[in-house]
Amino acid sequence: MMLLAVAAAIVSVTASAKTTQPADTVISTITEQVLAQSAAQGPAADPARLKAFIETKVMPHLDFRAMTARAVGPRWRSATDEQKARLMTGFEALLIKTYAGAFAQAAGATYKMKQTIALDATTVEVRSEVTARGGRDPIALNYRLVQQDDTWKIVDVSVLGVWLVATYQTQFAQVVERTGGLDGLVQALEQKAR
Numbered sequence: 001m002m003l004l005a006v007a008a009a010i011v012s013v014t015a016s017a018k019t020t021q022p023a024d025t026v027i028s029t030i031t032e033q034v035l036a037q038s039a040a041q042g043p044a045a046d047p048a049r050l051k052a053f054i055e056t057k058v059m060p061h062l063d064f065r066a067m068t069a070r071a072v073g074p075r076w077r078s079a080t081d082e083q084k085a086r087l088m089t090g091f092e093a094l095l096i097k098t099y100a101g102a103f104a105q106a107a108g109a110t111y112k113m114k115q116t117i118a119l120d121a122t123t124v125e126v127r128s129e130v131t132a133r134g135g136r137d138p139i140a141l142n143y144r145l146v147q148q149d150d151t152w153k154i155v156d157v158s159v160l161g162v163w164l165v166a167t168y169q170t171q172f173a174q175v176v177e178r179t180g181g182l183d184g185l186v187q188a189l190e191q192k193a194r
Contacts, residue, residue, distance in 0.1 A: 023145045023152040024116045026061060027126045031111050033057050038106035050100050058099065063146060063153035064092055070155075071168040075182055083182050090189025091168075097193060108133030111141070122147040123155075 037053050068088045069076040079087065114127040123146050129138035144156040144163075156165045175185045 020147065020150045020152070022116070023124045023143075023147075024113055024126050026145065026152045027128065027143055028113060030058060030061055031128070031130075035106055035109060035111070039108065041107075047100065051096060054096050054099055059092070059096070061152075061154055063148065063155050064088060066146070066153075066155050067091070067165055070165045071172055072182070072185070073169050073173060075176060079182050083186060086186045087182070087189065090186060090193055093193030094189055106130075112138070119144070124152075 034057070037057075041050065065088060068084075068091045071091060072079070072087055076084070076087075109130050109132050111128055111130045114129060117125045117127070119125055123144065126143045126145060128141050128143075130141050131138045140158070140160055142158040143154050144158075145152040146155050147153075156163050158164070172185055175188045176182060179185065179188065
């Protein structure tokens, strides 16, 4: 009985010793890496190096399945596994392409963490500002993160109050309506990603 109590205590201490990096630290780390890489590569960034950087340093911090499911909306539940995989691949390629297009503009930018707000027990919003080189007005850049085990994953991003997933959800719904289904959305995403 004594051994069982000691074992339970060790498990309890080990579990509580497992520290989660704060959500704002996750965002700061990613932002510092992006700004440093942008400064190093400059406006004429090599697309292959840029894509590799985004895939290894940014994408692992996203809950891409959740983002895609929310962007696709209710039709996600009726999608086949193949459609889900293709939607995720197409959406990821679209975001990488979009991110890469904005990357050159980040050179010389500065950022400032504003605050972290708990939205519920496992979701936070990290608010920050980014100021482009030349000292123009700061741009509000906010992130929603969900705690998964011992890590925080980004599930949405807002620029100037416009949430990325909600924007894509509207666009995706229009494509589904126009093309008659999820296969049309898959094709549209694959075409945009090229």
